[in-house]
Amino acid sequence: MSLYKDVPVSSPLSRAGSTRPVCALLPFSEREEHARVLAALAPELEVLRPDSLGELEALRAPLVRVVMHVGHGTSVEIGWLARILALRPGWTLRCTGPDPSCRAARALLALPQARWLPWPLDLQDFRTLAAPPEAAPAIASQPAFPREHLEVLAALVAGLEQAYALLLDRRSGDELALATMAQEVRRLTHFTRTLATLAEPPARGRDEFDLVALLDEQLAVLSTGTRTGARLQARTPAGPRSPRFPVRADRQVLARAFETLLQLARLCAGAGGTVRVLYAPVEPGEVEVQVEFPSGPLAGLGSAALEDVGALCGQLPQVWPADLLAARSAIASQGGVLRLEAASPTLVRARVRLPALSPSAPPPAESPLVPDSAPEAPELASPPVRPAAAGTPLDPFA
Numbered sequence: 001m002s003l004y005k006d007v008p009v010s011s012p013l014s015r016a017g018s019t020r021p022v023c024a025l026l027p028f029s030e031r032e033e034h035a036r037v038l039a040a041l042a043p044e045l046e047v048l049r050p051d052s053l054g055e056l057e058a059l060r061a062p063l064v065r066v067v068m069h070v071g072h073g074t075s076v077e078i079g080w081l082a083r084i085l086a087l088r089p090g091w092t093l094r095c096t097g098p099d100p101s102c103r104a105a106r107a108l109l110a111l112p113q114a115r116w117l118p119w120p121l122d123l124q125d126f127r128t129l130a131a132p133p134e135a136a137p138a139i140a141s142q143p144a145f146p147r148e149h150l151e152v153l154a155a156l157v158a159g160l161e162q163a164y165a166l167l168l169d170r171r172s173g174d175e176l177a178l179a180t181m182a183q184e185v186r187r188l189t190h191f192t193r194t195l196a197t198l199a200e201p202p203a204r205g206r207d208e209f210d211l212v213a214l215l216d217e218q219l220a221v222l223s224t225g226t227r228t229g230a231r232l233q234a235r236t237p238a239g240p241r242s243p244r245f246p247v248r249a250d251r252q253v254l255a256r257a258f259e260t261l262l263q264l265a266r267l268c269a270g271a272g273g274t275v276r277v278l279y280a281p282v283e284p285g286e287v288e289v290q291v292e293f294p295s296g297p298l299a300g301l302g303s304a305a306l307e308d309v310g311a312l313c314g315q316l317p318q319v320w321p322a323d324l325l326a327a328r329s330a331i332a333s334q335g336g337v338l339r340l341e342a343a344s345p346t347l348v349r350a351r352v353r354l355p356a357l358s359p360s361a362p363p364p365a366e367s368p369l370v371p372d373s374a375p376e377a378p379e380l381a382s383p384p385v386r387p388a389a390a391g392t393p394l395d396p397f398a
Contacts, residue, residue, distance in 0.1 A: 042130035205250025230269035265293035
């Protein structure tokens with residue numbers, strides 16, 4: 001179903017466009033059915049079905065949400081779509097399909113206006129599409145990071161790690177200098193992995209593991225130390241034996257993504273705050289992990305601003321934007337989706353939805369999440385304060 005066609009001279013899409021919010025569905029086999037669902041959910045939404053990118057380019061509406069299935073479209077058409085979006089900062093793109101790690105998905109998700117929706121679309125995804133499009137913030141896009149630079153950076157990291165191992169083995173040098181070098185090696189290693197994820201999202205993994213066990217390990221590590229920082233609570237599924245939440249994905253990739261979210265939660269919660277990790281089965285065949293934490297410096301930001309990495313990191317200069325972008329890209333590469341939302345004026349919720357390996361046990365009848373009586377993890381030690389050069393963000397993920 002090609003998108004490369006001549007523009008009809010009398011195309012109805014070339015009109016100036018009404019004041020109604022617009023959602024444009026590019027050709028894919030289910031779009032007529034999807035258009036009917038959107039029309040039922042939001043009668044005020046104008047659902048358009050352009051048959052070509054030429055018709056889409058002729059559209060003059062200021063705010064448009066474009067939906068594209070990555071299985072349709074050549075590399076030329078993807079480049080054409082990128083040019084259309086670059087000239088229309090008020091437009092956004094929602095990509096969907098079976099594989100977010102394919103070449104077309106990676107190219108489109110590199111656009112600052114693009115987001116991923118898992119396939120097939122569920123009711124929550126349709127509600128997202130039916131919401132009125134908002135103008136994209138005027139934030140300069142980051143230049144692409146050349147792969148050859150990434151390879152040089154990886155070689156530098158390897159050299160630093162070898163030098164540090166040699167110094168440590170000989171027990172030579174100033175202890176403070178060694179500690180400083182170790183810290184910088186960790187920071188550089190972490191940043192290299194982050195750039196690698198952004199440059200090329202990892203392939204879909206085949207590790208079979210339990211999400212609850214993965215999060216339990218991370219919470220146990222973060223809960224060690226003095227009892228002066230944010231508290232961590234894990235509400236695991238109820239019952240005499242907690243049901244598992246098995247998934248098939250790259251375990252290391254998901255571990256790094258959840259580590260980023262938990263560190264963000266710790267920063268916002270601060271000393272005395274509480275970070276809660278909740279689990280819920282989602283129909284059909286999906287599981288959801290929720291990380292709830294006090295909004296702290298993010299107070300006043302709505303859900304749209306929380307989804308915008310630039311606006312979020314503007315309130316948290318200690319956080320590298322690349323870390324959050326890499327976490328979102330990593331989760332998408334494993335077939336999942338990450339959403340940040342304002343659960344209340346004082347509470348932020350990060351929701352990670354992933355396909356389940358097998359159906360999870362049903363939740364308790366009284367609540368889709370676990371009751372408050374679940375055991376809590378020990379209080380978390382606040383991270384040590386480390387000096388940073390002027391103008392350089394303090395990396396909480398090192």
